[in-house]
Amino acid sequence: MNFYSLNNPSEKVSFKEATIKGQAPDRGLYFPEHIPVLSDDFIKNIDTNSREEVAFQVIQPYTDGSLPEDELYRIIAETINFDFPLVKVTDRISSLELFHGPTLAFKDVGARFMSRCLGYFVKDNDQPVTVLVATSGDTGGAVANGFHGVEGVNVVILYPSGKVSSVQELQLTTLGKNITALEVNGSFDDCQQMVKEAFADTALNQELFLTSANSINVARWLPQQFYYFFAWQQWEDKDHPPVISVPSGNFGNICAGLLAHRSGLPVQHFIAACNANAVVPAYLQTGEYTPRQAIATLSNAMDVGNPSNFVRVLEIFDREFHSLKKVLTSYSISDEQTKETLRDVYAKSHYLTDPHGAVGYRALNTYLTTQDTAQPGSPSIAPGQKGIFLETAHPVKFYDTVEPVIGEPIPLPAAVSAILGKEKQSKKIDAQYSQLKDFLLSR
Numbered sequence: 168m169n170f171y172s173l174n175n176p177s178e179k180v181s182f183k184e185a186t187i188k189g190q191a192p193d194r195g196l197y198f199p200e201h202i203p204v205l206s207d208d209f210i211k212n213i214d215t216n217s218r219e220e221v222a223f224q225v226i227q228p229y230t231d232g233s234l235p236e237d238e239l240y241r242i243i244a245e246t247i248n249f250d251f252p253l254v255k256v257t258d259r260i261s262s263l264e265l266f267h268g269p270t271l272a273f274k275d276v277g278a279r280f281m282s283r284c285l286g287y288f289v290k291d292n293d294q295p296v297t298v299l300v301a302t303s304g305d306t307g308g309a310v311a312n313g314f315h316g317v318e319g320v321n322v323v324i325l326y327p328s329g330k331v332s333s334v335q336e337l338q339l340t341t342l343g344k345n346i347t348a349l350e351v352n353g354s355f356d357d358c359q360q361m362v363k364e365a366f367a368d369t370a371l372n373q374e375l376f377l378t379s380a381n382s383i384n385v386a387r388w389l390p391q392q393f394y395y396f397f398a399w400q401q402w403e404d405k406d407h408p409p410v411i412s413v414p415s416g417n418f419g420n421i422c423a424g425l426l427a428h429r430s431g432l433p434v435q436h437f438i439a440a441c442n443a444n445a446v447v448p449a450y451l452q453t454g455e456y457t458p459r460q461a462i463a464t465l466s467n468a469m470d471v472g473n474p475s476n477f478v479r480v481l482e483i484f485d486r487e488f489h490s491l492k493k494v495l496t497s498y499s500i501s502d503e504q505t506k507e508t509l510r511d512v513y514a515k516s517h518y519l520t521d522p523h524g525a526v527g528y529r530a531l532n533t534y535l536t537t538q539d540t541a542q543p544g545s546p547s548i549a550p551g552q553k554g555i556f557l558e559t560a561h562p563v564k565f566y567d568t569v570e571p572v573i574g575e576p577i578p579l580p581a582a583v584s585a586i587l588g589k590e591k592q593s594k595k596i597d598a599q600y601s602q603l604k605d606f607l608l609s610r
C-alpha cells in the first residue's frame with residue numbers, strides 16, 4: 168500500500184519510505200491510500216484467532232509490498248509479547264490495561280513495532296541510522312527500550328535534566344548498548360529545538376543518516392490498532408459493542424481506534440478524554456479549531472495544545488464535521504476531577520488508575536450517565552450502555568501524583584524493581600545545538 172501526504176495527495180510513498188522519512192518533505196503527515204475492510208466473518212469469529220493472527224490481518228494490508236509476510240509475523244510476535252487484559256472495574260466499565268510492556272505505557276506497542284520495521288529496512292545499509300528523539304518523559308523510555316539491541320540503529324535521546332520522574336529517567340539511562348541518553352541542562356522545549364536544528368542541518372545530514380521516532384510515524388501509529396481488536400476479542404456481549412474512551416494528547420492513539428472502526432471493528436461510540444487542554448472538546452462543540460499553548464496538568468503526557476494527529480482524524484471522516492460528531496464525543500476533565508476520580512475508583516472499586524486513565528474513566532462515566540438520563544425519544548440515545556477506558560500507563564509511573572491522592576504507597580511492578588538498582592548513565596550537555604552536533608560527529 169502507498170501513503171500520501173496530507174499536504175499534497177499526489178506525493179505518494181511506500182510503507183518503507185514513510186517509515187524511514189517519518190514525515191513527508193512538505194511536512195504533511197502520511198495517510199494510507201485506502202482503508203482496508205476486514206470481513207464480517209473475521210470480526211464475528213475473532214475469538215478463534217490468536218492475538219498474533221489478529222494483528223497480522225489488521226496490519227498486513229498496510230505493510231504489503233514493503234515487508235515479507237514472515238518478517239511481519241516475526242515483528243508482530245516480538246511487538247506484542249506481553250498481556251493486554253480487559254479488567255472489569257464496575258458492572259459497566261472495564262479497563263483495557265496497556266501498561267504490561269517493558270516501559271509500562273501503551274507507547275511500547277508503537278515503539279517496538281516501529282523499531283523492528285526500521286531495523287529491517289536499514290539492515291543492508293553500510294551506514295548505521297541514528298534515531299534522534301527529544302522526550303518529556305514517556306516517549307523516550309518506550310523508544311529506547313523498543314530500539315535496544317536493534318542492529319544498525321543507534322538511538323540518541325535528549326531529556327531535560329531534573330524534569331522527568333525518577334522511574335522515567337532510569338528507563339532512559341540504564342540500557343546501554345546502542346542507546347545514549349543526553350541529559351540536557353534545560354527544558355523539554357530546548358531539547359526539541361536542538362533536535363529540530365539537527366534535522367535542518369544539511370552538513371550534519373551528509374555525515375549521518377538521521378531519522379526521528381516520534382508518534383506521527385506511520386509505523387508507530389498503525390500498530391496501535393492491535394489492542395482495540397484484542398479488547399473486542401475479550402468483550403463478552405458481542406451484540407452490544409462497547410463505548411471506548413481514550414485519554415488523548417496528540418490523538419495518535421484514538422486515531423488508531425477510529426481507523427480500526429473504519430476497518431470494521433464494532434464500537435458503539437468513541438470518547439476523546441482530554442485534560443484542561445481542550446482544543447478538541449471545544450472544536451466538537453463549536454466547529455472552530457483553535458490551537459493553543461499547552462497547559463501543564465497532572466496527566467502530563469496529554470499536555471498538548473495542537474494535537475498533531477488531529478488532521479488524520481479529520482481525514483478518516485473525509486473532513487465531514489457531522490459524520491465525525493456521530494462517532495466521537497470529547498470531554499475536558501480538570502485536575503480536581505482527575506484526583507477525585509482516582510480516589511473514588513480506588514475506594515469503591517479497589518482499582519487503581521494512573522492520572523491519564525482517571526481522565527479516561529471520568530469522561531466515559533460522564534458519557535454513560537448522560538446517555539442514561541437524556542430525554543427519552545432524543546435521537547441516538549441508548550441507556551444502559553457499557554464501555555472501556557484505555558489505561559495508558561501504570562500508576563507507578565506517576566507515583567508522585569497518585570500516592571498523595573490515595574494516601575498509600577504503590578507496590579512496585581517487577582519491571583520497575585528490576586531497574587531501581589541500576590546505575591544511571593547519561594552524558595550531560597548544555598542546551599546549545601553546537602554541543603549536540605559535536606557529540607553526534609564525535610562518534
Ligand SMILES: *Cc1c(COP(=O)(O)O)cnc(C)c1O
Nearest residue numbers: 415416417418419420468559560
Ligand atoms: C502519550 C500518552 C497519552 C496520549 O496519547 P496520544 O496518542 O498522544 O493521544 C496518554 N497517556 C499516556 C500515559 C501517554 O504516555
